[in-house]
Amino acid sequence: MSDRIVSWHPNPSKPSFTPPPGAVDAHCHVFGPMDPFGFSPKAKYLPADAGPEMLFALRDHLGFEKNVIVQASCHGTDNAATLDAIAKAGNKARGVAVVDPDISEDELQALHQGGMRGIRFNFLKRLVDNAPKDKFLEVSKRLPASWHVVIYFEADILEELRPFMDAIPVPLVIDHMGRPDVRQGPDGADMKAFRRFLDSRDDIWFKPTCPDRLDAIKEGGQGDPWDAFAEAVAPLVEDYQDRVIWGTDWPHPNMQDEVPDDGHVVDMIPRIAPTEELQQKLLVTNPNRLYWSD
Numbered sequence: 001m002s003d004r005i006v007s008w009h010p011n012p013s014k015p016s017f018t019p020p021p022g023a024v025d026a027h028c029h030v031f032g033p034m035d036p037f038g039f040s041p042k043a044k045y046l047p048a049d050a051g052p053e054m055l056f057a058l059r060d061h062l063g064f065e066k067n068v069i070v071q072a073s074c075h076g077t078d079n080a081a082t083l084d085a086i087a088k089a090g091n092k093a094r095g096v097a098v099v100d101p102d103i104s105e106d107e108l109q110a111l112h113q114g115g116m117r118g119i120r121f122n123f124l125k126r127l128v129d130n131a132p133k134d135k136f137l138e139v140s141k142r143l144p145a146s147w148h149v150v151i152y153f154e155a156d157i158l159e160e161l162r163p164f165m166d167a168i169p170v171p172l173v174i175d176h177m178g179r180p181d182v183r184q185g186p187d188g189a190d191m192k193a194f195r196r197f198l199d200s201r202d203d204i205w206f207k208p209t210c211p212d213r214l215d216a217i218k219e220g221g222q223g224d225p226w227d228a229f230a231e232a233v234a235p236l237v238e239d240y241q242d243r244v245i246w247g248t249d250w251p252h253p254n255m256q257d258e259v260p261d262d263g264h265v266v267d268m269i270p271r272i273a274p275t276e277e278l279q280q281k282l283l284v285t286n287p288n289r290l291y292w293s294d
Ligand SMILES: O=C(O)/C=C(\CC(=O)C(=O)O)C(=O)O
Pocket: 029, 071, 072, 073, 074, 122, 127, 152, 175, 249, 252, 253, 254
């Protein structure tokens, strides 16, 4: 099928930065394989297969030990592909599911047994048709113990989402910092708003991730080596160092024009977390606390 998207680098370089022992790539996805794990009829993009073997080869190549696999929107609420990848990884992967809010307690427990430790609410209109806040809130109140909610939104709806997010009774993990405009710099309006949000609760975690999306040339950014991203994000990591986790975002859903070299993505780590202590928290201590505490 010629219209299936290949969004990942065919031959990523070896990073100069060596992740510490136990490092977790805590934001990545699998696509299929389409046989037997078909895509959702509501999927907004149809990717080529990027299954667990490819993910684990990349993990080893980049020097990570574990993965947190986040259910991508192209698989809708059928978590079979993500569960299959977690199972194939042994204890080296955990996951974040996307669920129908009417899911039963038994089904949630089955997801827990399969290695899921959270659910994701996606508010990007280009990725999902419907994001019912009332139903999301209801299901967030009956999650298995120690689970959290991952939320993906863009900076322009942060304030609108505040009452909803404030009411969620479990820890929150914000994908890609809620997509601030990094060109505004570390003290820009988007970063200030995100800091106010972080200051409102001490159980909001975030991923200082996706330089390739947030500093893309096609978005008016600088592109690789993503200098604006590094400058805007490093102070945030320093100031909230016990609440950050990091991931590659491989296979970079939809990134067709500026497919990032994953080696270069990993080399952003010392630019946003320059000390060994920060790197240990970002890559080892924090993700293990969230995903491998039981
Ligand atoms: O990989 C990401 O985090 C971001 C995505 C894809 C996505 O979230 C999904 O398909 O569920 C995006 O911005 O297109």
